[in-house]
Amino acid sequence: MKFLRCAQDPCSPSAPQVDVAQSFQPAATNRAVKADLYLKKVGSPANATLRLISDSGGSPGTSVLATGLLNASSVGSSYGWLTVNFSTTPTLNANTTYWLVIDAAPDNSNYLVWGGDSANGYTRGTGKKSNDWSIGNWSNLNADLNFRVYMGGIDNQISTVSVDGSAYAHFMDIVTVGGNAGAFTLNSGTIGGSVSADTISNCTIGGNASYNVKTSCTIGGTQTTPTTPPSDPAVQAMPITQEMIDAWKAQAEAGGTINGDCGDGGVAGCDIPTNGTLTLGPKKINGNLILANNQTLVVSGTIYITGYIDIDNGSAIQLDPSYEPYISRTTAIFPARDRSAVI
Incomplete structure (x- = not known):
């Protein structure tokens, strides 16, 4: 993508600011559904577009088979996997070369970095760079860029x-x-x-x-009749990535751990009496959160609950005013019994 600094950190001097592509060959014939890319960001880059493109003489051609939105806000400042869903699900042929190509807006201070492997460990493809993917003039990166392509799946x-x-x-x-x-x-x-x-x-x-x-x-x-039936709806990306969840868990764990349930009948330091209020966070709870008798939990930092959340009988979860930077995160990611949650 534009403003990719290098395939592997650290590197000096910086690599030319270019569009970047990675080729691959599927082992079986099936439809392509989505791709994972190993990315990080510097600053606040704009969204980018991932293109799935046919091969032309050993480089990306101009035949775009599918596209997907690369949501820059879901990319962290450290390397992590980002899922990009394709707008259509084209059928790819086994042992045929295809390319994943990313093009982003030019910005020296805000850009995306696609992590890679300078040892060229992937034997069914390679990385390439170009000043502009639509023009061509591709040259070798001498590295593989980290990716995963998902194929097949059941019909929705x-x-x-x-x-x-x-x-x-x-x-x-x-x-x-x-x-x-x-x-x-x-x-x-x-x-x-x-x-x-x-x-x-x-x-x-x-x-x-x-x-x-x-x-x-x-x-x-x-x-x-006859007619051309509509294409299957594209898979939609989840609004919260695994990297974001992992970061929230780390924030909670930094505040210490409570071993046992919290709320109604909770362990020492995490017990809330009937009609009572407890301010808590950041904190990890190795147990459940049970608010059953008009109890109130005031969240003052990220809380990671390994068990379930049960709220009943006039109870509530509120945000402390000091927790304003995270005002949008007021509900559990997994608000079901027997599953972990972050609030």
């Missing part, structure tokens, strides 16, 4: 549900949709709006329908 589906708005999935079965619907296969459904699909069966459609195969369907609007 919606089954036995009601959706007030519009819905899109590869397969829909026994559904009621108030708006429009897009699918490869629609079976046993009532759709209030229009439908675009390859195959529809046992359905009632209030609006228009575009399809290739129809069996036992009632359509209120116009019918179009």
Whole structure:
């Protein structure tokens, strides 16, 4: 990507500020879903775009098979894995060369760094650089850039549900949709709006329908056949990355550890009486948080709970005013019983 300093820290002098690409060859033929990149950032760089590109004579070509948003705000100042989901899921052929290419906005003070391996340990690809990926003129990095490409996976589906708005999935079965619907296969459904699909069966459609195969369907609007069915919806990135969760856990652990439950019937130093209030954080709790009798926990720092959170009977979690820098993080990442949580 632009302003990549070098493939491996430390390096001096800095490598030219360039666009960077890594090639790979899949071991099997299947669709590409997402990629992980080993990144860190300097300053506050803008978002970038990851492109999956076909090979052309041993370098990235101009045929873009898929793209994905690289959310710079999810990249930390230390190296970590970032997942980028592809907007489409193209089928890649086994033992065929493809390229992951990243292009970012030029900024000497705010940039992304793609970590790599100067020993060239990956034998099915290599790293290259260019002043501009769209122009070409690629040269060798003499290093591999760290990546993971995920292929295959099951077709997404919606089954036995009601959706007030519009819905899109590869397969829909026994559904009621108030708006429009897009699918490869629609079976046993009532759709209030229009439908675009390859195959529809046992359905009632209030609006228009575009399809290739129809069996036992009632359509209120116009019918179009043959048609090109819609592409599967792209996988959406989770708003909170594993690196962010790990950083929050470290913040909590820096404040010490409580071994046992907190709240109602909690251990010494973490017991909250009925109608009582406790201010806590940062802290790691090797146990559960139970607020069951009009109790209040005031969060003054990040809290990492290895057990579950149970809030009932007028109890509440509040933020201390001194915890304002983290005002947006007021709920548990995993607010379910028998799972760890960070608040």
